[in-house]
Amino acid sequence: xxxxxxxxxxxxxxxxxxxxxxxxxxxxxxxxxxxxxxxxxxxxxxxxxxxxxxxxxxxxxxxxxxxxxxxxxxxxxxxxxxxxxxxxxxxxxxxxxxxxxxxxxxxxxxxxxx
Amino acid sequence: xxxxxxxxxxxxxxxxxxxxxxxxxxxxxxxxxxxxxxxxxxxxxxxxxxxxxxxxxxxxxxxxxxxxxxxxxxxxxxxxxxxxxxxxxxxxxxxxxxxxxxxxxxxxxxxxxxxxx
Numbered sequence: 001x002x003x004x005x006x007x008x009x010x011x012x013x014x015x016x017x018x019x020x021x022x023x024x025x026x027x028x029x030x031x032x033x034x035x036x037x038x039x040x041x042x043x044x045x046x047x048x049x050x051x052x053x054x055x056x057x058x059x060x061x062x063x064x065x066x067x068x069x070x071x072x073x074x075x076x077x078x079x080x081x082x083x084x085x086x087x088x089x090x091x092x093x094x095x096x097x098x099x100x101x102x103x104x105x106x107x108x109x110x111x112x113x114x
Numbered sequence: 115x116x117x118x119x120x121x122x123x124x125x126x127x128x129x130x131x132x133x134x135x136x137x138x139x140x141x142x143x144x145x146x147x148x149x150x151x152x153x154x155x156x157x158x159x160x161x162x163x164x165x166x167x168x169x170x171x172x173x174x175x176x177x178x179x180x181x182x183x184x185x186x187x188x189x190x191x192x193x194x195x196x197x198x199x200x201x202x203x204x205x206x207x208x209x210x211x212x213x214x215x216x217x218x219x220x221x222x223x224x225x226x227x228x229x230x231x
Contacts, residue, residue: 033218043202045157045222091156095218101147101170102206102220104156
């Protein structure tokens with residue numbers, strides 16, 4: 001069975017600085033997708049960034065970027081120039097191709113210190 | 115852009131009552147997923163539908179049932195409610211391919227907060 005592990009229950013960072021959230025996963029599949037979702041206090045699940053496993057290039061979305069290490073099965077999220085609005089629970093998630101379920105990690109609660 | 119719509123947003127029920135949650139996917143999305151998120155937990159997959167047929171089933175109790183209708187909206191029916199059913203229920207939708215060519219990306223609705231007393 002596929003599993004996703006986030007080893008950092010909580011992280012904090014000073015406003016305007018950079019923070020990296022860790023995620024590892026276990027799968028025997030060769031074609032899959034990885035995601036980071038953000039869940040602010042409103043509890044809405046918001047897509048942050050997506051990575052296709054067949055792509056070697058790391059995905060970026062403005063201040064958000066990932067470090068995808070396929071051999072190590074690692075998928076970390078880097079947030080640059082942290083802003084107060086980035087404070088949220090961040091979930092790493094995995095799915096395989098073909099409209100399949102998402103498997104989530106346990107989440108990392110990110111606090112931004114002004 | 116249109117998002118996933120869920121109703122109601124909040125629902126309070128007594129034990130042993132029945133609840134129905136509704137989900138309206140993003141237009142032209144063909145797959146709907148239901149997830150349950152308990153307090154302090156990550157979302158857990160319940161069930162999914164592709165083109166109105168059940169496509170996958172997770173840890174969904176036998177007391178729960180769901181379906182997807184001809185207009186692609188979906189309903190999650192929950193009977194004999196228990197205190198442990200209190201949770202945030204998310205619906206998500208996806209399409210094999212969207213305008214940017216990205217596949218299998220699930221977009222979530224705002225959730226229905228169910229409280230069982």
